[in-house]
Amino acid sequence: MIILMGGAPGMVIKIEPIDNCIEFLKKKNNYDEIIYLTPDGDLLNQKTSNYLSTLKNIIIICGHYKGIDHRVREYLVTKEISIGDFVVSGGELPAAVLCDSIVRLLPGIIGDESSALSDTFQDNVLSPPIYTRPDVYKGMQVPKVLLSGNEKEIQKWNDEKSIERTKLLRPNLFDND
Helix, strand or coil: CEECHHHCCCEEECHHHHHHHHHHHHHHCCCCEEEEEEEEEEECCHHHHHHHHCCCCEEEEECECCEECHHHHHHCCCEEEECCCCCCCECHHHHHHHHHHHHCCCCCCCCCCHHHHCCCCCCCCCCCCCCCCCCEECCEECCHHHHCCCHHHHHHHHHHHHHHHHHHHCHHHHHHC
16 A cells, blocks of 8 residues: 555555456456445445356456555446445445355355345335244234235235335335336
8 A cells, every 4th residue: 555646645556466466366367347345336235146146257456545556446447336435444345245145146156046035225126024933922923914925915925015015125226216
């Protein structure tokens, strides 16, 4: 890391080690995306995770403190991703979040692969409420429809509740259509 050009405070990772690393890696593999995690990148969402899970090889670059030399972003990076409107000290935690959101979609990772298809955000809505046994706990009852065994009615209830919860908690998700 070096002091910023122009005398501004902060430390930045130099271009040379990043470029050398990417050149070395590219000699061994082809990469579909070179991703830099940055607060000013595109906000990570399920659609992006779905896309990235279909790729064979990616490189993830984690900055630290003020980040990386901007030339890396201009000439080497193919996609910039943010995990939210906040700043952390380094890109390691955002990289872990990104990796987990991708890896869980790969075949064989989740025991029942269809489970990921019904996750929140998969269809741009929140998941419906979920319950466990017992049917009644301290007077709190699981909705009767979920105990009915009627798969068509259960699916209808789940769809309705997903839309209700999304309208109530995250109406902005409907703006993304």
